[in-house]
Amino acid sequence: MNNPIEHPLVRAHLDAVTRYTAPLSEERRRELLADLREHVEVSLAEHDPADEAAVRRVLEQLGTPRQIADAALAEDGLTLPEPESARRTNVTLLLAVLPFPLLLLPVAGPVLALAAAVTAAVRVTSSRMWSREQKKQATLLLLAPVLTTPLAAAAFVATSSAGLTAVDVLAACALGFSPVLLAAALLARSAARLRGAATA
Amino acid sequence: MVPGITNPDGPAEAPDGPVATQLRKGVLEYCVLALLKDGPRYGVELLQELGRFPMLATSQGTIYPLLSRLRRAGLAETFLRDSASGPSRRYYTLTDTGREALREFTTLWPAFRETVDHVLDPGENP
Numbered sequence: 001m002n003n004p005i006e007h008p009l010v011r012a013h014l015d016a017v018t019r020y021t022a023p024l025s026e027e028r029r030r031e032l033l034a035d036l037r038e039h040v041e042v043s044l045a046e047h048d049p050a051d052e053a054a055v056r057r058v059l060e061q062l063g064t065p066r067q068i069a070d071a072a073l074a075e076d077g078l079t080l081p082e083p084e085s086a087r088r089t090n091v092t093l094l095l096a097v098l099p100f101p102l103l104l105l106p107v108a109g110p111v112l113a114l115a116a117a118v119t120a121a122v123r124v125t126s127s128r129m130w131s132r133e134q135k136k137q138a139t140l141l142l143l144a145p146v147l148t149t150p151l152a153a154a155a156f157v158a159t160s161s162a163g164l165t166a167v168d169v170l171a172a173c174a175l176g177f178s179p180v181l182l183a184a185a186l187l188a189r190s191a192a193r194l195r196g197a198a199t200a
Numbered sequence: 201m202v203p204g205i206t207n208p209d210g211p212a213e214a215p216d217g218p219v220a221t222q223l224r225k226g227v228l229e230y231c232v233l234a235l236l237k238d239g240p241r242y243g244v245e246l247l248q249e250l251g252r253f254p255m256l257a258t259s260q261g262t263i264y265p266l267l268s269r270l271r272r273a274g275l276a277e278t279f280l281r282d283s284a285s286g287p288s289r290r291y292y293t294l295t296d297t298g299r300e301a302l303r304e305f306t307t308l309w310p311a312f313r314e315t316v317d318h319v320l321d322p323g324e325n326p
Contacts, residue, residue, distance in 0.1 A: 017261075028268070035243065035264040038290060042244045045286025061251070063259025071262035075269055 004044035004055065005037055013059050014040075019193060020069030023078045023131060032072050036062065084129045089191045092127075095120035096142060096184035103173045110149065110173055117142045117180050124187065134190055141183035149176025216258055224256060229266055230305040231256055233275060233298050240279075242289035243267070267292060275301055 004010060014036060021029050040058055047054040062068065073079055083089075098120075099113035121142040125135050153172040157164050164172075235241065235249050246267075247260040257263060270276040275298035282288045294302070317324075 031268055032264060035268070035290075036261060038287070039243055039247075039260070039264070041287045042242070042283075042289055045283075061259065062261040067259050068261035068264075072265040075265040 004040055004047075004049050007049065007052075007055050009052070009055050009059060010040055013062070013065055016065035017068050020065055021072055022194070023073060024076060028072070028076065032068075036068070083191070083194050084127050086195070088123075088127070089129075089187075092120050092123040093184050093188055093191075095123065096180055096187065099145070099177045099180050100174070103170070103177060113173070113177060114145060117145060117177075120180075120183075129194060130187075130190070134187070138183045138187055141179040141186075144179035145177045148179060149173055152176045215255065220255075228256055229270060229275075230302060230309075232263070232266065232270065233294060233302040233305075236276065236292055236294045236298070237302065240291040240293035242281075242291045244289075246292060270298070274298075 005014075014033060017036065018029070018033060021032065024032070039062065043058045044051075044054060070079075095116050098116040102113040102116060103109045105112060121139045124130055124138045124142075130138070149172060152175040153164065153169065156168040156172050160168060231253075232246070232250065235246055241249070243264070247257075247263055250257050250263065251260065267276065271278060271292075274295055276292050277295055278290050278292055280288050281291055
């Protein structure tokens with residue numbers, strides 16, 4: 001371990017700064033992390049990389065990840081977003097996965113499934129917890145079945161000689177609605193991250 | 201002793217309340233510019249110098265976003281220079297705009313300080 005940046009304490013510190021600065025633009029965040037990395041490297045250049053006391057002293061003087069992140073966010077007129085209630089997030093996630101059981105309902109299934117996905121998308125965009133990028137991504141994925149389901153059905157028609165059977169329709173719906181599961185998984189992951197950042 | 205400078209008997213605690221934060225907000229960047237007045241300094245060196253004045257900065261890491269803004273605003277610029285020991289270092293230096301901003305602050309500050317003193321205690325500071 002010759003590079004002080006590789007020290008587990010330094011990595012944990014910088015990782016925490018990365019988490020807390022999620023609202024920053026990618027460019028600003030990269031710049032801040034590069035500055036901090038260089039600072040640690042220069043500060044520890046004359047120390048034995050295994051000297052844990054020196055590493056701790058440098059990190060202590062650097063400030064807590066929260067202090068650093070707050071300063072960086074304030075510089076850009078931002079604040080760390082307050083997480084919405086866990087209950088609200090859970091309802092949104094439930095609505096995002098609900099299309100799957102709903103698809104099994106005859107006739108009205110796909111319509112109800114789409115309604116659940118649209119409701120989930122509305123809840124995501126109206127929440128203050130998610131960043132603009134996350135909102136855009138979740139909305140695209142949640143509304144994707146409008147396109148992907150007919151495409152999947154068309155693919156089944158093109159490849160089958162017997163026309164569209166009931167099984168084909170179900171399979172096309174399952175395939176077409178798979179992006180909503182990805183949306184739910186991504187939202188669940190970032191919600192857990194934000195909650196971790198707010199309580200740490 | 202100048203208040204706010206660490207004395208050798210023990211480090212002074214940096215005031216960390218909302219009043220101190222608010223006060224720092226306005227003057228810190230000019231203090232950083234002032235520390236660059238006599239020539240370029242690299243990040244760690246600049247922050248160590250600033251660390252002698254706990255009144256001005258709570259922790260070193262919080263200064264980097266400020267330095268980034270000074271650079272984007274054209275008040276300071278950076279360059280890399282190799283170091284005899286360890287990694288190459290990013291030096292910060294004043295631009296002409298930065299020097300001008302510092303000059304303006306230096307001119308305004310005494311009148312500003314006297315005005316605040318007077319408002320706080322008109323009898324003591326006529």
